[in-house]
Amino acid sequence: MDSKLLDKFLKYVKVDTQSSDDSKSFPSTDKQFDLAELLVEELKTQGLKDAEVDKNCYVTATLKSNTVNKDIPAVGFIAHLDTAPNAPGKNVKPQIYQNYKGDLITFPENPDITLSPEDTPYLKKCVGDTIVTADGTTLLGGDDKAGIAIIMTAVEYLINHPEISHGDIKVCFTPDEEIGQGTEHFDIDKFNTDFAYTVDGHMPGKINKETFSADMITIKIKGKDIHPGEAKNVMVNSIRIASDIIAELPKNVAPETTEGYEPYIHPFEINGTVELTKIKILLRSFKLEDLELFKAKIEKSVNCVHKNYPSSEINIEVKHQYKNMFEYLKERPEALDILWKSVKETGITPEWKPVRGGTDGSRLSEKGLPTPNIFAGCENSHSLKEYASLNAMENGVKTLVNIAQNCCKD
Ligand SMILES: [Zn+2]
Numbered sequence: 001m002d003s004k005l006l007d008k009f010l011k012y013v014k015v016d017t018q019s020s021d022d023s024k025s026f027p028s029t030d031k032q033f034d035l036a037e038l039l040v041e042e043l044k045t046q047g048l049k050d051a052e053v054d055k056n057c058y059v060t061a062t063l064k065s066n067t068v069n070k071d072i073p074a075v076g077f078i079a080h081l082d083t084a085p086n087a088p089g090k091n092v093k094p095q096i097y098q099n100y101k102g103d104l105i106t107f108p109e110n111p112d113i114t115l116s117p118e119d120t121p122y123l124k125k126c127v128g129d130t131i132v133t134a135d136g137t138t139l140l141g142g143d144d145k146a147g148i149a150i151i152m153t154a155v156e157y158l159i160n161h162p163e164i165s166h167g168d169i170k171v172c173f174t175p176d177e178e179i180g181q182g183t184e185h186f187d188i189d190k191f192n193t194d195f196a197y198t199v200d201g202h203m204p205g206k207i208n209k210e211t212f213s214a215d216m217i218t219i220k221i222k223g224k225d226i227h228p229g230e231a232k233n234v235m236v237n238s239i240r241i242a243s244d245i246i247a248e249l250p251k252n253v254a255p256e257t258t259e260g261y262e263p264y265i266h267p268f269e270i271n272g273t274v275e276l277t278k279i280k281i282l283l284r285s286f287k288l289e290d291l292e293l294f295k296a297k298i299e300k301s302v303n304c305v306h307k308n309y310p311s312s313e314i315n316i317e318v319k320h321q322y323k324n325m326f327e328y329l330k331e332r333p334e335a336l337d338i339l340w341k342s343v344k345e346t347g348i349t350p351e352w353k354p355v356r357g358g359t360d361g362s363r364l365s366e367k368g369l370p371t372p373n374i375f376a377g378c379e380n381s382h383s384l385k386e387y388a389s390l391n392a393m394e395n396g397v398k399t400l401v402n403i404a405q406n407c408c409k410d
Helices: 002-013 032-045 121-126 142-160 238-248 288-308 333-344 360-367 390-406
Strands: 059-063 075-080 095-097 105-107 110-115 131-133 169-174 195-199 206-208 213-222 264-272 276-285 313-322 387-389
Touching (some): 002 032, 002 131, 002 142, 032 059, 032 169, 059 142, 075 360, 075 390, 121 387, 142 169, 142 387, 142 390, 206 333, 238 264, 238 288, 264 288, 276 288, 333 390, 387 390
Antiparallel strands (some): 059 169, 095 131, 105 110, 213 276, 213 313
């Protein structure tokens, strides 16, 4: 299994699929079709006759059920085609370290960076493993080519082992995940599965059923400008009002002071003149109730500050961003139970890890497709120091094969 898995992975990372924040088109870059078309060909060669890429660059295919039992849930496996815009993604030259000794890894084209087991704790567990990095000038793109290689290898494995019973298995490779658009044109009705799993990020055992719930608040403050020489009792400076509001926000509920399950309030953008200042604030928590409390708290602070500047106008706007996917996943506990069991059967200890952000899974779950996330065997994503572990990816393949089997069992 492992040589095929590695070959696929190396082939996919060499295709440049970087998405772009600046683009107005969908997908954001045409080159994502290069990998999409290559995958359609491979899926067809494997015998998945309905494999296709649509005009929005979503690759879909079905591995048909091989059992007469009709009561098996249809399950989806999802990974993303694009790589992050944070670091170069073209001309990726994978460096392969077989039988890794646990020593310092250097990058042939960039003497300024190294990968050491000291500051990358998982590397310590990789002695004897095969490690893949880029050459120091690009990201590797294991996020999420590792997820794609894992899914493609699992599908091939199931085809070559017809003695393993499974229901309908659908695969989908999506564009533009890294710029937050991955589910934009995802056709859930056409995909038609009972639940799905994204295969993206992290090292073995780490699985995700919880993400933040997220709102964004925009506060617009209108002041009054006049020549400063004649401003007494007339000028209302919206910049001062904004700073008074920010000063009221709790300092110990911030991204820079919290971790794990702790929530935060994060003023992340401020623009202003005397006449008009806008503040943007992110609210993040695993509990929906916290978001309500935060909104009430900010409103109270704003009202309090407003009293000192009665002739200003202050307006608060709240935008819902996404919801903790557990709010939906708890309605489909079998999707979580099957995942837990399937990881355990590979011999790894599973661990639910809360995601301090949103994922495609949280957006798909909200749209009606319950979608927890499975590790893909990569770390240091979005950076030149990204690396993949072949052993971790193999465990990803085993997990997917186990899921296919466990969906058939009661
Ligand atoms: Zn990813």
